Amino acid sequence: MHSAIKFRVLGPVKALQRGVWEDIRSAKGRAVLSTLLARRNQLVTVEKIAESCWEDPPATAACLIRRQVMKLRRDLVGDSIKTMPGGYMMELGDSCVDCAVFEGHVRSGVSKLSRDLLCEGGQELHHALTLWNGPAFMDAPQTPLICAERDRMNELRALGAVYWSRSLIATGRHCEAIPSLAGLIMEYPLHEGLREQWMAALYLSGQRAKSTSEFHDLRERLISEIGMEPRLTTKQLHMAMISDDCTEVRRIALDSGRASS
Known part of the structure; x- marks a missing residue:
């Protein structure tokens, strides 16, 4: 059902390579990728990416980030990372990232419950919750940008669980x-x-x-x-x-x- 997913952030940050989920071993590469995934399809400035890589970014931060982007393009993401004025953007469809698939299932499941489709809604919410493999962005740097997305995902996870439980109680399960x-x-x-x-x-x-x-x-x-x-x-x-x-x-x-x- 989720065969299109290529990146995971609901747990450790991982990328799908030749059918195998791979950890991002480079700390800097993981920081860059996590930041771009947290704001996929949006411009992320070099300054924001630098915050995820260094406590005190060096003068050469822009050049070092560019090297990490080139490595990510070569090894993992191809041309999904776009160079933009002032920064970069990761261009991905929602079906490619587990957190977006999760969010879609939660919203669809809640909508079904609101129409009294209890079994269908509960099943979809259960599928959403099974996408989690640990705390969101578990091994990513805890910058304000990443933490904001992590907290949003955590609250949506709790909401999904509440509605899923409600569907079970409503059906005597x-x-x-x-x-x-x-x-x-x-x-x-x-x-x-x-x-x-x-x-x-x-x-x-x-x-x-x-x-x-x-x-x-x-x-x-x-x-x-x-x-x-x-x-x-x-x-x-x-x-x-x-x-x-x-x-x-x-x-x-x-x-x-x-x-x-």
């Missing part, structure tokens, strides 16, 4: 959501939309004591780390769980999917 949500909670422990789905799935699966303990864990984390109480929806879910109101727990979980968008 809440147990299937638990393993994936457990892993995502480890990565995004303060994301209340994910936590709500996790608590609801646990409760509906009969793990009621664990579901309420998860609420207390979230509340303690929110207060200690960002000085905030859980949002109203999370508190309402907790009240429904301790009141043993299965119908209300299910309703809140499904509304939580909508509210998280």
Whole structure:
């Protein structure tokens, strides 16, 4: 289904070469490629690329970047990198980059759920989530430009997971959501939309004591780390769980999917 993908950034940055996914071994080459992929089809200035390669760019930065671009063209990307006035642009269709394919699946899946196509939407969201192989841009330099795209992808991943879980709960398959949500909670422990789905799935699966303990864990984390109480929806879910109101727990979980968008 994803045979057109040539570059991965949802995990370590990789390029497809002769049917094999290859790491970008050169740190400078990886920095240049990551920066261009984070802003594909847009001009990226030499100055922005230099920020990803050096803390204090040398006077010869433009020349050194040009050499890296030539090497990337020769070894990996061909003429996908275009030289532009003041910088470079990586020209790629959305089907060539895993993050763009992921984003398309999430938006399509959410759209299907909004039309009550629960199985179809859930399946598409599941395909989207399977594209991840670790934190986005995992081995790329953490410059403001790359971090902004990484954070956007992470939020979209959490949103996709919330909607995917909602599709399972709506069709009575809440147990299937638990393993994936457990892993995502480890990565995004303060994301209340994910936590709500996790608590609801646990409760509906009969793990009621664990579901309420998860609420207390979230509340303690929110207060200690960002000085905030859980949002109203999370508190309402907790009240429904301790009141043993299965119908209300299910309703809140499904509304939580909508509210998280």
